[in-house]
Structure formats: C-alpha cells, structure tokens
Amino acid sequence: MPGEKNGIWYYFLNECTAAATSELTEGETTYSAGNILNTNILTPWVEGVSGNGTGERIRIEYNHDLLFGLYSLEILNGYADYSKPYLYGYNNRIKKIRVYNIGYDEYRDFEIEDTPQYQSLVLGFENKSKIIEIEILEVYLGSRWNDTCINAIIPTGF
Template identity: 30%
Template sequence: MKRFVPLLIAICAISVANAQVKVVKPKNIYPVPNITAAEYESKTDLYMEGVLNSPIFDMLYSPGDSWYSESSVAQIYASSSLSSQGSNSYRAANIHDFNHETAWVEGVPGHGIGQYIVYEFEMSNPRITTVYIFNGYVKSDKAWRANSRVKKLKVYYNNSPIAILELQDSRSMQVFDIGTVGRTGSGPRWSLKFEILEVYPGSQYQDTVISELVFSGLDVH
C-alpha cells in the first residue's frame, strides 16, 4: 500500500494545480467546409464567393491582412511527432503552416496525454490575446473521425500555466481568448506551450491530431 502513496500525492497535486488555472471555453466556433486548400487559394470558383468572406479564409489564407502582417514565430517544436508515412508528414511545423489539410500528430504510444507543442517568439513580437485551433485532422470528415482530437489543452506562458482550453468535439475552427501575453521575461524570447490533457478518442487510431493553431493579438497597425 505504501508504494501507492507518492503516486496519490502526485495526482492530488496535479489536480489542485489544474483547479487553480482558469478554464476557457471557445467564444466562437466555425465549421470547416469541405473545401481544399487549393480551392481556397485559387479563389476562382463561383461557389467560393461566400467562402472568401469567412473567418477560416481570413485566418489561414489571407494572413497578410491580420496580426501576422507584423508578427512571426521564431521557432516551433514538439515533445514528439508521428513518423512520416509516405508523402504525409506530421511534424510540428505543420500546425502553423496556414494549411488546414496538414497537421501535427503526436508520436507516442496511446493518446498522447502530456505531449505538447511550443511556440517561441522574439521579445519584440506583438502580443497575443486570441488562439485559433483546428482540432483534429480536419482535412476530411473521415480523417477527423478516425483520429483522436483534443478535449482539454493546457496553456503555459513562459512555462507558467495560464489557462486550460476546453475544446468541443467538432470539425471546426475554435476561437479562445487567453488574456494578453507576450513581451515579458528574462530571455531574448517568450513562449507559449500547449499540453494535451484529455482527448476525444478516434474511431480507428489513438493518434491525437491538431491541424492548425494560430494567433491574433495587439501591437499591429
């Protein structure tokens, strides 16, 4: 019995720590239409006219008109990534390539609980207030259902927890206000880390997927 005591204490400590971090639910949810990245970028088909004014198009395929006009990510890395399969790559950089058909997939056995992705920004980079998440493998409904999606994602600013995002289980872009972060710390860069706490299991694979995780914020003109 004694050997279980330290584990119980650790579990209780984690539970208390998480309870002290604010829980954030999505303020907006935009379903992902069955439109390819190439179709978004071509902007030629008549049926696309209404889509070109959509928040998803504005966020991913017209970033020059957004917070990204004066912002950039210095580095992205993950605790693990699933190995490439044929022409399909699942590397960390896919989560921020402004293409909803690619994705970061964690690479450990099981559902990837505790796996994380880190974004580093130069100290002068504009501050962040909002996170946009394409939860799961959103390139198709089949891929989205087959793979696991994130249910709870813990956010750290400069390695200190600031929020737990509660994601809905929908093939969509989900928008979260996390408060204002950035431009503080002792180093040349500041960082945001996103850790998988809980998932919605996929129907075929345990692999947990995030297709895109991008930002908007302050300090741009």
C-alpha cells in the first residue's frame, strides 16, 4: 500500500526486495542486501569480494507494479552505527554510483557525499521503473578495512 507524507507518495519497504552480487559474512553475521531496506536496524549491506567493492551491484525490485515508477532514492552511506561512530571511517563508503533502470536503456550517475547523513538522489528516468540496479563506480577508502558499506537505500515513488 502506498502512503503519503508532505505531498510525496512513497511505497513501503516491505513491498520490495534487495539482492546483491556479493555479501560479506563474518562468523555468524551476514551483511546481506536486505539490510538496506530495514531502517529499524543499523546493520549495513557490505560487499563480500576482495578489493574495494568497485563493480558490485545491488538490485531493488518492487513485488508489484508501480503507478508512476520510482522517483528517488534516499541513501544512508557507509556503516552508520550511532553507538559506534568510528565504524563509518573504518570502512569504505560509496563515492560514485550508477543507477540502471532495468528493462530500459537508461542509467544515471551520482556523486555521493562522504557523510553519515541521508542523501536524496532524484532518478529522473524517462520510463517508469520498477527494478533498478545500483553499481559501485568509486569509493571513499576506509582507514582500517577495505569493505564497502551502505546502511540504507529507501526507494520512493509517486
């Protein structure tokens, strides 16, 4: 069911799924792609390949058709844990991403600020989107670990 806040229509996060090309597992903890859709926890998605995560992708897909398609993404970059703020700087964060409108020959590149604050990215696709993929093009390097983290991605639509 859609809802409305401040004149903007949005879709509830439990109506979409997220998958990634890789996920990091450390001991009993898996930093899965589904974490980016859960704003009730502060556990990020963390890519699980060697290197800095450039080229890794996250796919977000709605489980039903959207009236007008996706409008924007709200992104919380890095490992943002307010009880352990040092984790933000210890891990890589996204610096530049490409967002693909799957099913159409459309994509947009975005520069991401190096801040643990939500950032809004207006997609501006010409065609109605239901499935998007986000590819990591560049990262801000962490001071301790070479893992790239994204805490949340909230897709919004009208």
